[in-house]
Amino acid sequence: MTAALQADVVVVGAGPAGLASAIALARSRRDVIVVDAGTPRNAPADGAHNVLGQEGVAPLELLARGRSEAQAYGVRIVPGKATGASGMVDDFTIEVDSGAVCVRARRVILATGLKDDLPAVPGIAEAWGHSVLHCPFCHGWEVRDQRIAVLGRNENALHQVMLFRQLSDNVTLFLHDAPEPTDEQWEQLAALGVCVVTPRVERLVVNGTQVRAVEITGGRSFDMDAVVVAPRFVAQTALYEALGGALTTTPYGEQITADARGTTAVPGVWAAGNATDLSGMIASSAASGVMAGAAVHGDLSIADLAHAVQERRNLLPAATGTSN
Structure with missing residues (x-):
């Protein structure tokens, strides 16, 4: 009824x-x-x-x-x-x-x-809202001075790198699905001291809701404390x-x-x-x-x-x- x-x-x-x-x-x-x-x-x-x-x-x-x-x-x-x-x-x-x-x-x-709509990478959903985040204003302070990975999904990746670089000296850009940086963008990334990893990300190594590492194609992993994504x-x-x-x-x-x-x-x-x-x-x-x-x-x-x-x-x- x-x-x-x-x-x-x-x-x-x-x-x-x-x-x-x-x-x-x-x-x-x-x-x-x-x-x-x-x-x-x-x-x-x-x-x-x-x-x-x-x-x-x-x-x-x-x-x-x-x-x-x-x-x-x-x-x-x-x-x-x-x-x-x-x-x-x-x-x-x-x-x-x-x-x-x-x-x-x-x-x-x-x-x-x-x-x-999150990237289809194992580990993202488990840590979303905790050590996987997207907004520097909402959660950036909580990961200040930590090892931060920016998982590239589109042309917005460099913008996220710039904002999170203000919060930590240890920021790494994983290109993943993001387009290849232009010559000017490569210069900007170098000026910020940001390392760039080009192979695709295969998964996040997560303990509960805490990111421990980012693993790329080929099996190599990078120890990280937080991952930034662009939903x-x-x-x-x-x-x-x-x-x-x-x-x-x-x-x-x-x-x-x-x-x-x-x-x-x-x-x-x-x-x-x-x-x-x-x-x-x-x-x-x-x-x-x-x-x-x-x-x-x-x-x-x-x-x-x-x-x-x-x-x-x-x-x-x-x-x-x-x-x-």
């Missing part, structure tokens, strides 16, 4: 963006439902960084606090995966778990996030496309296009967080959620005002008589 729920706004995604948007709306006394698939992208990480006042907090603890705050304002959280979307302004339907639950709402906020970012856009939205292609992947307030090209639909900004970190994703929540409340307020004016007009007695 399908459970039917109704709200002013349905938020899909319970990460920093989704929860922040829900709180902003609920504090303005909007009825909000958040659909939570329970698979946050940063769950493997030991800690979240660059989160003002919450430095190093465990990601799952941060989200648990956010859920509690949202629920304290009356937000309803529905566990499950949003598997379908349809409708239009004032009459959207989000299906959860293939129709086990249906949420109808006047407005939609998509905070569906993204997935990291392909895959935004979760299926619901947006189901509602008629078109995606925008960026150098990092496809995403939902939205303005600074989260407004998309689909009337009644807003987007926030990594679904619309593939490079967004926790703090910026939460900020985009607040802005989207505020924008949706403003949009609903305009609609409510227009409705109230029309109702008042309907109740006024019709003008009678003639004028001279």
Whole structure:
């Protein structure tokens, strides 16, 4: 039997963006439902960084606090995966778990996030979020002064080398799938004192979640403490496309296009967080959620005002008589 729920706004995604948007709306006394698939992208990480006042907090603890705050304002959280979307302004339907639950709402906020498509190298998945990382701002401090390997996947490899070289004097570039450096890039790598290994990487030698070495074709291995990879970012856009939205292609992947307030090209639909900004970190994703929540409340307020004016007009007695 399908459970039917109704709200002013349905938020899909319970990460920093989704929860922040829900709180902003609920504090303005909007009825909000958040659909939570329970698979946050940063769950493997030991800690979240660059989160003002919450430095190093465990990601799952941060989200648990956010859920509690949202629920304290009356937000309803529905566990499950949003598997379908349809409708239009004032009459959207989000299906959860293939129709086990249906949420109808006047407005939609998509905070569906993204997935990291990691290189198919044994050992990467096991250490991902611990000693295999991609962002110097999120986890670079934790591997400072260590032996860092940059696993090349595309032309972004040199950029990663440059940023991580600021954190350690011992950085090695494994070209792997990255293109051969240009003459200028070879000069830059030499100036940074970065060694370059050209054979492909076969596997990472990992003890639990800790990288011990990088093994290349031929069996030679290099002792390392951390490995930097460049994941392909895959935004979760299926619901947006189901509602008629078109995606925008960026150098990092496809995403939902939205303005600074989260407004998309689909009337009644807003987007926030990594679904619309593939490079967004926790703090910026939460900020985009607040802005989207505020924008949706403003949009609903305009609609409510227009409705109230029309109702008042309907109740006024019709003008009678003639004028001279």
